[in-house]
Amino acid sequence: MGDTDTMHAVQSKPLVDIVAATRPNFVKIARLYPQLVASGECRVRLVHTGQHYDANLSQAFFDEFGLPVPDVRLGIGSGSHAEQTGHTMMAYEQICQAERPAWTIVVGDVNATVGCALAATKLGVRVAHLEAGLRSFDRSMPEEINRVVTDAISDLLWTPSEDADAHLAEEGIPASRIERVGNIMIDTFEHRRTAIEQDTTVDRLGLTRRGYVMATFHRPANVEDYAWCLALVAALETMTRERDVVWPLHPRTRAQLARFELLETLSVMPRLQVIEPLAYTPFMALIRHAHAVVTDSGGLQEETSHLGIACFTVRANTERPITVTLGTNRLVRIDEVADAIRLAAPPDARRGAIPLWDGRTAERVVHSLLKRLDAV
The missing domain is CATH 3.40.50.2000 (Glycogen Phosphorylase B;)
Known part of the structure; x- marks a missing residue:
């Protein structure tokens, strides 16, 4: 196969965006990104919205985890919740219009999560939410609003635990959109x-x-x-x-x-x-x-x-x-x-034994996505 044919074959693979904005997001994608790339079944575009723009809170984490320079930097920076969410929507919409992804993966509950999910959904791009179904039931928390809205509009909801599944079911989300995969944070800890x-x-x-x-x-x-x-x-x-x-x-x-x-x-x-x-x-x-x-x-x-x-x-x-x-x-x-x-007990006196918090969540996420990659 010649270079042109090889390039065409690569370009014909579905494009998947992984969106990261803050330090916890970087921890959550640290194992997902390389495993999705290694699958060879899709092109992966790493989108850094720039909500954490301080070097200690951003680039240092990319370097430590061996993540590449982001393919896209939106440069959102600080601002009110409305400013961050609105600017993220506008910037990410332009990215999707320039090259439309098959799926957009958003993680956690920050403003970039709901902003990119909204922009993608309005363009008809399928959205997967990693760490779905978490609820504090406190609507005074901006993060709670982000969680509820993102889950409501996402096509695929990857949950960390049984209680998250229950929350989504109570909100009327069909079981076909919910898949429990475990806690992605534990993957990074075990890897490191x-x-x-x-x-x-x-x-x-x-x-x-x-x-x-x-x-x-x-x-x-x-x-x-x-x-x-x-x-x-x-x-x-x-x-x-x-x-x-x-x-x-x-x-x-x-x-x-x-x-x-x-x-x-x-x-x-x-x-x-x-x-x-x-x-x-x-x-x-x-x-x-x-x-x-x-x-x-x-x-x-x-x-x-x-x-x-x-x-x-x-x-x-x-x-x-x-x-x-x-x-x-x-x-x-x-x-x-x-x-x-x-009065705290000594460490290790109660070791957590939460199902699927085993360091293999990224594997399950990749498997879940690949099953749906070519679905209409």
Whole structure:
């Protein structure tokens, strides 16, 4: 076969877009992208919307996971929810019109997820949603709106757990559109497990394994409220009386603490280490060797449950209730954190055993998509 014939054969393969926007998205596509490419059954176009544009939150993750330079960068950046969603829709619509994909894969619950799903659906492009069916039942959370809308318009819904299937069924979504594949986040952890176990960040920070608490906070509803930030600082001060605490500080959170003039208060806590955001491997090494984790994150609820590490989620609800029923997660108020950590069971005392959280979700996703790739 000549070069021209080879090129024509490649171009004739269906085009599949994988959309990523934020750090959790990059973690979720880290194993999916190479396995879909390796299938040889389609062309894969990697679309980076640019919602996380800071190098520590974006390019470092691409480099670490060996992902290629994105085929498309939309450059959306920051803005209000309406601005990010609207700009994403307009930019992605142009990409689809220039070369129409057979499928668009969106992940998670960020503004880019619903923006690209809406743009694709309106053009008649089939949409698959990875991490479908999660529900907090709190419509005050922008992420909940994104989840509900994306699931309603997607053609194929890949769910991580049985409760997600039930949520979709209750919303009237046909079973033919729902396929449980497991938790894609666990694939990335298992793929990087050896590197995580060998990482020396814990030693570099002078920490004792199982002797410290890992903290992460970034949700706008929390960190943009002065009273909440004041309560957080008080909780950290109480925690550091008994244990070291490590806090990789999200840019949004740092800006808010500076605005509220609370950064100096943190700087005088001798057992609190406020550090810059980390790449995936050192970050997960700190999680892996912690006594407990306190967070307002979504993904960490899953990863700690997989590892059997106590997680205290400072929120009134969670879209991942299975991490509470089968995992090691517990919802707490900010003023309950210090006491909860004091009573936390040692890590590995309850190892998560959530079905299909086994490191093979990407394989199941690829198999599921390939079955439908040529379907009309």
